[in-house]
């Protein structure tokens with residue numbers, strides 16, 4: 445049995461940078477102390493920058509992302525409200541399931557797993573049915589590696605003259621790929637701490653538009669722990685209606701500092717580069733992606749279809765036990781057919797090469813006919829070129845080595 449670190453390539457939880465881990469190692473403190481807002485008020489302000497939310501606000505909840513899904517719904521809708529959703533992967537499925545269980549009247553458009561938000565269907569439903577109160581979209585379907593066009597959703601809503609609220613799951617996209625809450629007219633944007641924000645699971649953040657805050661006032665769905673009302677009474681002064689996890693708040697500070705030091709545009713560019721290298725590697729191995737069209741390729745997670753005769757769950761098991769690598773398993777409908785390489789958060793090119801190398805060995809051991817090194821080489825070639833043009837090497841000779 446090999447020893448040493450386990451390499452984490454699940455698309456959440458992601459690697460926690462040392463700076464974030466150390467920042468969380470703090471003594472407990474009084475969350476009602478007079479200087480506590482010195483920590484919290486800048487967090488609210490900086491999270492708004494990450495959501496690109498200027499005129500609304502951001503709430504922080506002590507829950508995983510699923511809690512903020514519920515907060516978004518229960519604070520802004522009424523039982524029986526008609527909402528438009530789509531389902532093409534495990535996460536879009538789960539949010540639709542929650543909406544049904546909370547008593548919404550859900551129009552759910554089912555698409556093949558590997559497709560994204562169906563804009564034409566949304567356009568049709570919205571033009572036919574002016575009673576739709578909420579439109580839901582999963583920005584990045586983590587189960588299939590599919591990113592959807594949220595600006596496009598806003599466009600079809602506007603074209604249909606819909607005044608519904610727009611709810612977006614940005615859990616595996618925010619702080620990794622471009623997200624523009626204000627520009628895209630997203631009313632409720634959900635995220636969690638353990639993906640692009642590089643923290644442990646246990647905190648969710650909800651970006652809320654001014655329009656959604658208004659809708660909150662007339663929404664009558666039962667809510668208590670997640671109520672905006674209680675948050676609004678305390679947040680502006682820098683406090684919470686209940687005991688926050690202070691180590692998580694310090695971790696968030698460190699995470700935001702890292703993101704801003706790198707620069708959000710640079711963070712997005714890095715994720716695109718890492719993903720592109722992984723995709724080229726997978727392509728060189730002759731394996732198809734779960735995502736069915738390039739316009740849907742996700743820059744945070746790549747879901748790979750294994751050949752018919754190869755059990756993708758076996759690839760994950762071999763990767764874990766033999767090569768100390770955690771890949772994302774295929775979930776639900778694509779269990780056994782798909783495995784996933786998460787490439788979001790705190791990672792770089794060489795780590796993606798390691799993921800490909802480990803995937804090649806695991807695939808070969810599970811019976812797939814792959815040429816060892818082919819995927820790694822394709823990614824290496826891409827990374828070399830991409831970094832050669834974007835990175836200065838201080839002190840190098842004037843002639844560049846080839």
Ligand SMILES: *Cc1c(COP(=O)(O)O)cnc(C)c1O
Pocket residue numbers: 456508509510511535582584585586613615616636645
């Ligand atoms: C991880 C994730 C969630 C939230 O899951 P939690 O386990 O509750 O944090 C929701 N949606 C997507 C797309 C995700 O990737």
